[in-house]
Amino acid sequence: MSSVQAHLPALQVVLPLLGSLFAGFVRREATGFALALAVSWTAAVISAVLLWQVLQGGPISYHLGGWPPPWGIEYRIDLLNAFVLLLVAWVGAVTMPFARRSVAFEVDEGRQGWFYCMYLLCLTGLLGITVTGDAFNAFVFLEISSLSTYVLIALGRDRRALLSAFQYLIMGTIGATFYVIGVGFLYLVTGSLNMVDIAQRLGSVPLEQTRAVAVAVAFLTVGISLKLALFPLHVWLPNAYAYAPSLATAFLAGTATKVAVYLLVRFFAVILAGSPAFGPLQLADVLLVLSIAAMFVASAIAVFETNLKRMLAYSSLAQIGYITLGIGIANQAGLTGAIVHLFNHAIMKAALFLVLGAVFYRIGSVKLHDLAGIGPKMPLTMAAFAVAGFALIGTPGTSGFVSKWYLAVGAFGHSGWLLVLLIVASSLIAVVYVGRVVEVVWFRPPSPLAETAREVPPSMLVPILVLAGATIWFGIDTRLTADLAGKAAAMLLAAVR
């Protein structure tokens, strides 16, 4: 047992990888689903054990193949990535039971086996990025997750899914290539790929080479920002989310952009810990401006969007703006807010997209006017939508309030009332677009399509209710989210100072 426990960091990644291979060989829908379910649940258990181990004994360093770092690839798990691992694995585990009916309904027969194969590969990549302590290894996992994501999106039935997948492929590859260029410059300057080692070696970089480091930071920031869809590098996201199969959208909205955010935080921490001289780069200011633009522009577009999947996609862009805002603020409360919001937003957005998946399963549309009056027909599902929607706004008693509270406190400490007012104002726009849907769904006479709707079966309903319940739970009990995020933020800031 203890020998298995020692290899948990590797198993976290290897199990989904093997599962994906197997699902690819078998290519049967039922086997694929069983595998995906078993693997996601195992991965969720492993992530919980890893977090527990980190809490008990501090950071875990796992040497792949027994090669010690910095020569070999190191999997390094501290509080921050243990937390992100937990998020990714559990979003996957909770949404998976939803997949069976949803995928059978939305993906062509004969391709459903591939869906599970690609889903597991994507899970491998996302967990890999999070767990690894090696900059180049992270690139490989980034591409594993991205390539499988393109396929997941292209599996949608609408022909526009193909187009969105292609556009995402172009943007995503440019992003990943920028990332490699950035890592290449860091390697040229420091001669190392291990992130901890890079941070240490950056401290002794001669002054005339700091320009190369600045170039590396620029490439890394732009590359990762493309992946996390920071405004204005977001154009791939709305269509990709809108035309992908519902389960893929829910899973990706909950995990893919969040892992990219994690990578950004990690690199900022590495670079800043290594050479504090990067304060004058004013990266944080750029991040603040873009985040605020995202919060307002994307929210405003969401208000006028009638395809609800696209509406939620734009809302995601705005919420990513809140997370990057917290990173830009970069004080204890702001960073805590960013990490908590990364977690909370993943859960609420997964819940919202699952609700749309359930609606699509019943009436075959996610257009706002088709959903009129569907509330009383699917009461539990639409109640979950309302709860998660209120969390999106940041209503007290929901998880969204907790994260926005920390962000507001951080913003106040950073530059006073102005930023706080901006956060509140952009949340008010969320009231409009969430409120509009709630009003149409509950208080309008049913549309012809909504007449025929009824509650979805338990395998789809339970994941929705669990996620919606979690948004309330984490709004009241913040021991898991805010306390851990606070510790992780303190750890990052201590390393930087």
Place this chain on the structure above:
Amino acid sequence: MQAVQGFLDHYNYVVTIFLMVAGLYIVIARGNMVKKLIGLSIFQTSVYLLYIEPGKILGGTAPIIDPAFTVYSNPLPHVLILTAIVVGVATLALGLALVVRIHEAYGTIEEDEIFEKDGDT
């Protein structure tokens, strides 16, 4: 004179950066999806050069320890780029496969014609 000297000393980097920018330009400027993918490929290939060039040290030998040699070239960039090439090939293959499917669905691979056909997006 110094500028010329600097240019000649680093001509390999100049070539790399030219390929990088040219590739990126093709991706942005062309509406034909296959041409876009070719541009993307050139862009990625330039990064292979960026990694491999500094790995070579003038007068360095293969990294096999031998008392007769003291200067070795760095083998790690080659290994990294082998991985990156695999990633690049996979991306290109997937991109071309998507283009085939797009051609089946729309009857064209010109981006502006496709946007016209989809009207509402």
